[in-house]
Amino acid sequence: MSERKKIVFATGNAHKMVEIRAILGDLYDVVSMKEAGISADIVEDGKTFEENALIKARAVAKIAGCMAMADDSGLEVDYLGKMPGIYSARFLGENTDYDIKNRVIIEMVSKAKGAERSARFVCAIACAWPDGREEVVRGTFEGEIAYEQAGPNGFGYDPIFFVPEYGMTSAEMSPEQKNAVSHRGNALRKMRAILSNETEQV
Numbered sequence: 535m536s537e538r539k540k541i542v543f544a545t546g547n548a549h550k551m552v553e554i555r556a557i558l559g560d561l562y563d564v565v566s567m568k569e570a571g572i573s574a575d576i577v578e579d580g581k582t583f584e585e586n587a588l589i590k591a592r593a594v595a596k597i598a599g600c601m602a603m604a605d606d607s608g609l610e611v612d613y614l615g616k617m618p619g620i621y622s623a624r625f626l627g628e629n630t631d632y633d634i635k636n637r638v639i640i641e642m643v644s645k646a647k648g649a650e651r652s653a654r655f656v657c658a659i660a661c662a663w664p665d666g667r668e669e670v671v672r673g674t675f676e677g678e679i680a681y682e683q684a685g686p687n688g689f690g691y692d693p694i695f696f697v698p699e700y701g702m703t704s705a706e707m708s709p710e711q712k713n714a715v716s717h718r719g720n721a722l723r724k725m726r727a728i729l730s731n732e733t734e735q736v
Contacts, residue, residue: 544604673720
């Protein structure tokens, strides 16, 4: 049996790596930048989730000399003109605790009712090969902003992202439930389909 190909995923986020390996781990040996011994200060100056994901994937593929993957994700709140969007991680400052960010967003949409509170998580995933080939996909997860934070699971904006079909926030969902419907899960499955096709052709 031949050795599995390696993908370096441009993240140091342990939560993301669990989700990524759950969906791609049987196809590839997926390692984080840290696990691959790569340290790079990559400037994400794109104007879209897709552009930022590609910037990161290209940079890591060049350094690693193998397939690299990266994602850029964030929360779009319709009442706030789709903000914080690509600035989700930097909203109120990168080092600001998400408990504060979440409380501020709840306050910002306090006058919104029903459908006005619609929101979505967006995730763009890019894959870059050393030979210059690239693929990028987008996944979304529709919901609305909750009236209060709830749930011990997940991270980031999960405690304020209410999912009507489940009657709970994404932070109250089990990892299995969340992976089945999440923005990153959707994008990873789209990328998996592309990579599966590639491995069959090798």
